[in-house]
Amino acid sequence: MIPELGNFALIIALMVALWQAVFPLIGAVRQDRALAAGAANSALAQLVLIAFSFGCLTILYAQSDFSVVNVVQNSHSAKPFIYKLTGVWGNHEGSMLLWILILAAFGAAVAMTRAGELKAVTLSAQGAVAAAFIAFTLFTSNPFARILPAAQDGMDLNPLLQDPGLIIHPPFLYLGYVGYSVTFAYAIAGLIRGRIDADWARAVRPFALAAWVFLTIGIAIGSWWAYYELGWGGFWAWDPVENASFMPWLAGTAFLHSVRVVEKRGALKVWTVLLAILAFSLSLVGTFLVRSGILTSVHAFAVDPERGMFILAILALAIGGALTLFAIRAGKLQAEGAFQPASREGALIVNNVLLVTMTATVFIGTFYPLFVDVLTGERLTVGAPYFNAVFAPLTGLLLFVMAPGAVLAWKKGRLGAAFRQAAPAAGAAAVVIVIALWMTWPKSVAAAAVAGLAVWAGGGALIELARRISLFSSPRRAPARFAGLPRSFIGMTIAHVGMAVVIIGAMGAGVWRTEAIRLMNIGDVISVGGYEATLKSVDEVQGPNFVSETATFEISRNGNRLDTFAAERRYYPVRQMQTTEAAIRTTVLGDFYVSVGERQADAGWAVKAWYNPLVFWLWFGSGLLALGGGVAAMPAPARAKASAPAIEGAPA
Amino acid sequence: MSRLFLYLPLVIFALLALWFAVGLRHDPSRIPSVLIDQPLPEFSLPAIEGHDNPFSSADIIGEVALVNVFASWCIPCAIEHPQLIKIAAEEDIVIAGLNWKERPGDGAAWLRRLGDPYDYIGDDADGRVAIDFGVTGAPETFVVDREGRIRYKQVGPITEQIWTADIKPVVDRLRAEAMQ
Numbered sequence: 152m153i154p155e156l157g158n159f160a161l162i163i164a165l166m167v168a169l170w171q172a173v174f175p176l177i178g179a180v181r182q183d184r185a186l187a188a189g190a191a192n193s194a195l196a197q198l199v200l201i202a203f204s205f206g207c208l209t210i211l212y213a214q215s216d217f218s219v220v221n222v223v224q225n226s227h228s229a230k231p232f233i234y235k236l237t238g239v240w241g242n243h244e245g246s247m248l249l250w251i252l253i254l255a256a257f258g259a260a261v262a263m264t265r266a267g268e269l270k271a272v273t274l275s276a277q278g279a280v281a282a283a284f285i286a287f288t289l290f291t292s293n294p295f296a297r298i299l300p301a302a303q304d305g306m307d308l309n310p311l312l313q314d315p316g317l318i319i320h321p322p323f324l325y326l327g328y329v330g331y332s333v334t335f336a337y338a339i340a341g342l343i344r345g346r347i348d349a350d351w352a353r354a355v356r357p358f359a360l361a362a363w364v365f366l367t368i369g370i371a372i373g374s375w376w377a378y379y380e381l382g383w384g385g386f387w388a389w390d391p392v393e394n395a396s397f398m399p400w401l402a403g404t405a406f407l408h409s410v411r412v413v414e415k416r417g418a419l420k421v422w423t424v425l426l427a428i429l430a431f432s433l434s435l436v437g438t439f440l441v442r443s444g445i446l447t448s449v450h451a452f453a454v455d456p457e458r459g460m461f462i463l464a465i466l467a468l469a470i471g472g473a474l475t476l477f478a479i480r481a482g483k484l485q486a487e488g489a490f491q492p493a494s495r496e497g498a499l500i501v502n503n504v505l506l507v508t509m510t511a512t513v514f515i516g517t518f519y520p521l522f523v524d525v526l527t528g529e530r531l532t533v534g535a536p537y538f539n540a541v542f543a544p545l546t547g548l549l550l551f552v553m554a555p556g557a558v559l560a561w562k563k564g565r566l567g568a569a570f571r572q573a574a575p576a577a578g579a580a581a582v583v584i585v586i587a588l589w590m591t592w593p594k595s596v597a598a599a600a601v602a603g604l605a606v607w608a609g610g611g612a613l614i615e616l617a618r619r620i621s622l623f624s625s626p627r628r629a630p631a632r633f634a635g636l637p638r639s640f641i642g643m644t645i646a647h648v649g650m651a652v653v654i655i656g657a658m659g660a661g662v663w664r665t666e667a668i669r670l671m672n673i674g675d676v677i678s679v680g681g682y683e684a685t686l687k688s689v690d691e692v693q694g695p696n697f698v699s700e701t702a703t704f705e706i707s708r709n710g711n712r713l714d715t716f717a718a719e720r721r722y723y724p725v726r727q728m729q730t731t732e733a734a735i736r737t738t739v740l741g742d743f744y745v746s747v748g749e750r751q752a753d754a755g756w757a758v759k760a761w762y763n764p765l766v767f768w769l770w771f772g773s774g775l776l777a778l779g780g781g782v783a784a785m786p787a788p789a790r791a792k793a794s795a796p797a798i799e800g801a802p803a
Numbered sequence: 804m805s806r807l808f809l810y811l812p813l814v815i816f817a818l819l820a821l822w823f824a825v826g827l828r829h830d831p832s833r834i835p836s837v838l839i840d841q842p843l844p845e846f847s848l849p850a851i852e853g854h855d856n857p858f859s860s861a862d863i864i865g866e867v868a869l870v871n872v873f874a875s876w877c878i879p880c881a882i883e884h885p886q887l888i889k890i891a892a893e894e895d896i897v898i899a900g901l902n903w904k905e906r907p908g909d910g911a912a913w914l915r916r917l918g919d920p921y922d923y924i925g926d927d928a929d930g931r932v933a934i935d936f937g938v939t940g941a942p943e944t945f946v947v948d949r950e951g952r953i954r955y956k957q958v959g960p961i962t963e964q965i966w967t968a969d970i971k972p973v974v975d976r977l978r979a980e981a982m983q
Contacts, residue, residue: 425812432816439823459827467820474813482806521826691878698878722878727959729879749940750876 154219154295157207161248161295164200164255165285167193171258171278175271179344187271191262194274197281198252198259205239205252208294212239218301221245221294227307227725229696237318238308243442243458244294246321250438251284253322253329257358261333269354272340273333280332283465291458307696307725316376323369324396328434330362331399334406335431338424339473342480347424352414355427357784359410362430363403364780370396371773378660382731382746384761386660386769389538394517395437398510402430405506407780408499411639416496416561417487422503424481432470433510439466440517493566498556505549512541539661543597546654550604553647554611572618576610591663598662602655609651612644642783649775652768659741659765666762672755680762682736682743683707687715689747689756697721697730702747702756704734718747742766843870843951844935848925851902853911858899858925863947867977868897869970870945871921872933874905875913877941883960884917890966891920896974900924903933903941946970948977 171193178186208221212235217223225242226235234241240249258277264270288294311317337355341347373396378386387393406426412419439462490496516533523531554576555569584603588596617623619640620632633641667679671686678684684704692699699721706713718734736743741764748757847859863870871887873880891898900921902910905928914921927933936945939958946955955973957965 421809428812460824463820463823463827466823470816471813471820474816478810478813481809522822525822525825698882700878722882724882724962727879727962 153207157204158295160200160204164197167197168278168282172282176275179271190271190274194258194262198255201252201255209239220296220298223302223305225308226305228304234313241308241312244292247288247292250325253325254281257333269340273336276336276339287461291461310723310728310730320372323365327362327366327369331431331434333358334427338427342476347420347484349414352410360780360784364777366400367777379733382733384744389535391517394513395440398513399430399433401506401510402433405503406430408502412496420484421481428473435466491563494564495559495561498559501552509545547601547604550608553608558615573611576607579610580607595662598658602658605651605654609648612647616644638785639783642779646776646779649772652772656765656768660763664761664763668759670754671758677760679760681709697723718745739767846932851910851924851926852907854924856923858923862923864951866897868947870899872901872903872938872941872943874903874941875909879960880942883942886961887920888918897922901927903927904930946973
């Protein structure tokens, strides 16, 4: 009964979405207010229906109803209860349901905004996207399909996904991906109505920020999960699916910067609309990548060309349609403000060019193997060396323009003054470069330089903040001035510092790490980065649905005994898969990370140990990025106007 | 002119979509397997300590056989073991074991404890033969036909389900092939 109810709700949701895609648009074109206003109600109805459907699937998982194919394939009666619930989205069908649930939630959020000229058309576009994905779920990936007779027990959830990090990673990623559907829908509405202006930018910006914040958190959690679960000591592998989440992030970051120019100066309209389309298109491409089986990846869901064709058709309609509209209508958009190259606008253009180049770099690296395969049938992969080689200089340049860019005035800025103001940051950067080289020699000089540039960028942001609140000239009034600063400026400063912190963390964990490997028996010692780990015992431990080989180590640093930690290798019999659980000791300066491999006949266990400097900075910096985005999305404080002196010079 | 530029994203996307459509017909997970349909590597291994049936490649020519890579230190092997015992009892099939990277005596002790499904066991203490087989981990099982060619490879333990769904059909087909 429950599966049928869920299915039925989904079918009605499809009807509602189709209605929403067509009639509000007609209403807007014919100036029929009543018809246009129906959009908001149908968006809310859609949310209720899909939430109901999602609730049904959750109940089926909670009850381990093995008459439903999806539950059989992805659950098991012995699985811990929390993973029964999260198993709802640990598979293709269920995660599609989550995807459309989030899509409906964003649609409802748009429905709650103030009525305006754009709203009905935006909701129409949103409804069209929703209809396509609900249809995809119903017709190719129905999570409510029954199996007769019911199965005895389930096949369990992929053990790699039975992990707290993976409970929250996909929902955040989808919140990010799907959030860009709103910017996309606004772009369509703006093009149809011929209105890309300050109002449009103000309407779309909170949604773009929300999507960006969610995507940032989603990527960071995914990276954190890969770090402690996959047992290879790294946090980013340039895996196709990681890239798929990174591309919309890069394009979305570019959009956040250029939409500011539209809002403040009425320029870069065509480009900004294109970025809005691009960010969501890349989210769709990411979905296509994961679910069509077109590339291999640790993340790939079912390999099913039929689903792939369906998503490709959605892609062709959504992206192709949007770009056609863009080609026809974008030429009519009028730029309002002119500006000099040395200005905030100019700096943001440099930022956009760099970010879009980065996006293209990731895109080419990700799809090049497919391109070669289609042309020649040859198999190859594009690995980290390509990405690192191309990314390091681009990141360096981006960091270099960040400090002066955030200081320049709109329209016509003074480049020399901007650089002079950031001079102390340059000093700090030089010191950091020297220290980094001294500590990590003979590792990469480029990494030290990039870390220095990160200090320059973060320092530049903090100096500008100090200047705006007159921290040094009148420190007593600084807190009051700070409270009066525009939220967008505070958010930008936090995010820029966060970016610097992430980059420094990435240099530490990616380049400066040191590793040791040896075969260990009980009592043997492995040492790296000043830490020593002594293998104390290896025990077989029975978990709820796995058997674990747990290796316990006693650790000491520079001769001082600290405590013990344990690394595991787990075997999940139902899925016949092994997972590793690394032993990690985290400090602000670095992680001591131990991973245990197979036992070699009589020589002992293969143990790998890493000292990963500054890993904590990655997670902390990601948190700052998300916080900055969140603050920037907040409405301006009511008393901002009263403290006018503090906010002179428009913020970015 | 500048109007035409606005069509550029659409054109680029159209090309990409075409390329994706073609790409969908390619299977990304096919890993060219070197050994499938290739003859068994030639080897002659001594029996393991405490066991008296050595294993050389010639032993299983003329029979449809399973070659199973195992070791007492491998946890999944212990999980697989009851299934092998069951196959040995119920099926008319030769099962040969490749005791991989084992200390003298450990393999036999392990078999005494868990039961012995093997007709032949070779002592591959240094792992040389396993390398010829392209073994990446234990357990792994190869299905070999009567001409001594490897016809199927199972990575990871054989479970009841894998046996009935994947391996037994191959074995039955090879038997039928030989009948004709």
